[in-house]
Amino acid sequence: MDFFEEYKGYPNYEKAAIHDEAHGKVVRKKLWMVFWIMLVITIAELIIGSQFHFSEINKEYTFIFLTLVKAFFIVWIFMHLGDERRAMKYAIIAPYTLFIFYLAFMAITEGVYSKVIRDALVSMVLHQ
Amino acid sequence: MSNQATLSLRKDWDGGVSPFGVSYGKMFMWFFLVSDALTFSSLLCAYGFMRHKFAGDWAVPNDVFTHFPFLHGDHPLAYVGFMTFDLIMSSVTMVLAVEAGHRLNKRQVAMWLFFTIIGGFIFVGSQCWEWYHFITGEASNQQYREYWMNGKHIIDPHFQGANLIVNAYTQLPTFGDFFFCITGFHGFHVFSGVIINIIMLIMVLNGVMEKRGHYEMIEKAGLYWHFVDLVWVFVFTFFYLL
Numbered sequence: 001m002d003f004f005e006e007y008k009g010y011p012n013y014e015k016a017a018i019h020d021e022a023h024g025k026v027v028r029k030k031l032w033m034v035f036w037i038m039l040v041i042t043i044a045e046l047i048i049g050s051q052f053h054f055s056e057i058n059k060e061y062t063f064i065f066l067t068l069v070k071a072f073f074i075v076w077i078f079m080h081l082g083d084e085r086r087a088m089k090y091a092i093i094a095p096y097t098l099f100i101f102y103l104a105f106m107a108i109t110e111g112v113y114s115k116v117i118r119d120a121l122v123s124m125v126l127h128q
Numbered sequence: 129m130s131n132q133a134t135l136s137l138r139k140d141w142d143g144g145v146s147p148f149g150v151s152y153g154k155m156f157m158w159f160f161l162v163s164d165a166l167t168f169s170s171l172l173c174a175y176g177f178m179r180h181k182f183a184g185d186w187a188v189p190n191d192v193f194t195h196f197p198f199l200h201g202d203h204p205l206a207y208v209g210f211m212t213f214d215l216i217m218s219s220v221t222m223v224l225a226v227e228a229g230h231r232l233n234k235r236q237v238a239m240w241l242f243f244t245i246i247g248g249f250i251f252v253g254s255q256c257w258e259w260y261h262f263i264t265g266e267a268s269n270q271q272y273r274e275y276w277m278n279g280k281h282i283i284d285p286h287f288q289g290a291n292l293i294v295n296a297y298t299q300l301p302t303f304g305d306f307f308f309c310i311t312g313f314h315g316f317h318v319f320s321g322v323i324i325n326i327i328m329l330i331m332v333l334n335g336v337m338e339k340r341g342h343y344e345m346i347e348k349a350g351l352y353w354h355f356v357d358l359v360w361v362f363v364f365t366f367f368y369l370l
Contacts, residue, residue: 010144013151014344017230024231028224035220042216046209049369050190060370067365071358078223078354080347087140088148088155096162100169107173111180118181 017083034077041066157348161355164317168359171313172366175306179370187297189368195261208368211254212360215318218247219357222325226350229343234332237346241329244353248322255315262307265289265296275299307367314359321356324349 019027045066048059076082081089140147148155179186194202225240265288274283275294288296295304328349337343 011146013146013149013154014340014342016149017344017347018232018342019230021231024227027227027230031220031223031227035216038216039213042209042212045365045369046205050204063365063369067361070361074219074354074358074361078219078357079351080226085149088150088158091148092158092162096165099166100173103170103173104176107177108180111177114177114181115183 017080030077034073038070038073041070151344154344154348154351157351161351164355165359168310168313168362171310172362175310175366178300178302178306182300182302185298185300187295187300187303189370192262192297193258193368197257205368207254207258208364211251211258212364214247214250214254215357215360218244218251219354221247222350222353226343226347229337229346232338232343234335234338237337237343238329238332241325241332241346245322245325245329248318248325248353252315252319252322255311255318259308259311263289263291310363311367314356314363317356317359321349321353324352 045063048062052059081092139145146152146155150158190204193208194204196203196206221240221243225237225244228236228240274281275287276282277293287294290297290304290307292305292308293301295301297303328346331337331345332343337345
């Protein structure tokens with residue numbers, strides 16, 4: 001009845017992750033641990049964001065670092081990418097990272113440069 | 129040793145098995161999520177471009193998002209903090225549903241899925257509330273009552289809030305545009321995620337997964353739901369914190 005059932009010996013990947021009660025307990029413990037880590041990071045971000053007033057560039061780097069830590073936990077633990085094969089991990093992470101780091105670099109560099117040009121034009125107009 | 133590695137590589141990619149060790153459906157869920165992540169990333173990169181171009185004139189998020197339900201006065205970031213907590217919490221209940229599915233425990237899958245749906249609805253409702261206060265704008269610290277529209281300089285002492293053309297938080301319409309575009313696009317994803325989760329819950333309760341003998345469908349829906357949480361983590365940082 002199923003297309004894949006015609007392939008005798010094709011591994012049943014849908015059932016690969018099925019585990020028993022004892023292993024489930026270990027997994028659940030890890031998941032709650034990750035939840036507490038993410039909660040602490042979020043609260044730290046909120047406190048830094050609303051209370052502290054340190055220099056703009058340090059704030060940026062702190063927030064982006066904490067965000068990347070949270071993103072890692074979501075992708076690696078919650079989405080179970082850490083449990084996949086190495087080929088799968090690279091197929092998902094490598095193209096995305098390569099492209100987006102490049103795009104972010106281009107966008108930010110170009111944005112900063114546009115500000116320089118804009119400020120120069122504005123001061124030119126004002127001094128005429 | 130290298131000989132052995134070649135052999136195993138050949139076995140993986142020779143056909144008859146999945147080289148990635150995952151089912152067809154899950155692999156394409158991942159590929160869909162990568163393409164969706166590229167969309168969100170390019171939107172956020174465009175936002176970063178504008179943010180750096182108009183560095184001095186951009187609105188300070190601490191002064192814009194200060195409301196909290198049933199409380200008066202300024203509570204910067206408190207409500208977004210609650211929304212983030214809600215989404216992380218619903219992400220955890222989703223992953224617990226996936227884990228219960230790995231144990232083939234129908235009752236627990238249904239329970240955790242139900243909690244996830246509740247969390248999703250709370251988030252969508254919160255976003256509506258947030259938009260309402262952003263659009264009507266009752267914050268005390270709004271300063272931009274003057275703007276240019278259709279080539280005319282307009283001074284409106286009663287102007288509050290924001291729309292796609294003007295907003296009272298900064299002189300740049302781009303601020304409102306990006307906020308509506310990106311949080312709206314994300315909110316749409318949350319909404320469709322809730323719909324998908326409701327369909328999953330109905331399927332679980334009808335015993336569809338039980339008949340199949342595995343709960344991989346929950347895992348795929350879970351991937352989408354975690355992706356929504358992942359995007360929110362970035363939106364939260366770039367819109368509300370920085």
